Amino acid sequence: MSEIKVAVAGASGRMGKMLVEAITDAGDMQLAGALDVAASPALGTDAGLSLGKPSGVLISSDFAEGLKDAAFLIDFTRPEGTLQHLEYCAAHGIKMVIGTTGFDEAGKAAIAEAAKKTAIVFAPNMSVGVNVTLKLLEMAAKSFSHGYDIEIVEAHHRHKVDAPSGTALKMGEVIADTLGRDLNEVGVFAREGVTGERDPSSIGFATIRGGDIVGDHTVLFAGIGERVEISHKSSSRVTYAHGSLRAVRFLQDKQTGLFDMYDVLGLR
Known part of the structure; x- marks a missing residue:
């Protein structure tokens, strides 16, 4: 061949x-x-x-x-x-x-x-592990559709020029689509000052940039009395x-x- x-x-x-x-x-x-x-x-x-x-x-x-x-x-x-x-x-x-x-x-x-x-x-991320994680997030979102606040935290190296990362946005899109929401409407990409109470339908993003971090992503499903975190961390x-x-x-x-x-x- x-x-x-x-x-x-x-x-x-x-x-x-x-x-x-x-x-x-x-x-x-x-x-x-x-x-x-x-x-x-x-x-x-x-x-x-x-x-x-x-x-x-x-x-x-x-x-x-x-x-x-x-x-x-x-x-x-x-x-x-x-x-x-x-x-x-x-x-x-x-x-x-x-x-x-x-x-x-x-x-x-x-x-x-x-x-x-x-x-x-x-694809915003070619990692096999990340894409399996996206599938897990789809499954989790179906179960945590009510009573859980959803936040996405990502960290990358100091040279990355876009934020949030394409992978973080894809995670948000997968979750929003599963819940029947539009990420453009429910995504919260910055918080500062007196923001008021959290909108329960929102999906929040937090961005970290520093050093030589290859790529870390964590999605939090935070409910009352428990918190589930699904993470993927790249070391290379x-x-x-x-x-x-x-x-x-x-x-x-x-x-x-x-x-x-x-x-x-x-x-x-």
Whole structure:
């Protein structure tokens, strides 16, 4: 069986390097391209050099050059960059796994439109554990629909640029959908001063940023006399990389369509 040819966007970044290493170590995949921004000092260098695993693939800012041999692109960059990659991939039939967060509604709509031309897995978190946690939250919300206050606390490293995290928002969406609520209406993203009593239908968010925290998420269902907490803590980005490779394998027999990690993991 021929190897799956995969390219990585943001190849010189923290997540990019993790993806390059995971692809290099995977027995069924080949690193076929590496992209980064034009200002990156890593342009023209071997994508695996910093890992001590030279790949023969040079990092490029030119889409045509970086993606000429690729059937898939894994993208964990930023919305503006991902949308540029999306346009190129849709036009050239390159399938995408998108782990980028922070998209506005227009960006999400662009991804959905591109999925009519190519196959895409788009999820705010590629971790297998996080997605199993989302399923657990769906189950918990059904049981704690009355008499329990719901709060979501997330913590990430100092370099993260969006808040709340895409994973925290997804957790809120899953819970709100299960309860028949609209997160845009019931989400509370800041509290300061005299806020009055808590609205029992609200879903609160708290954000922590500091140090090198990879990603911690806890959902509290706080009732009278008891509190249930469902948590997921990441100690390494490798879990996101491994989940992304599972998403690539899932897309192999798909030509078009928009999918998420529930589809990849069979959690529907």
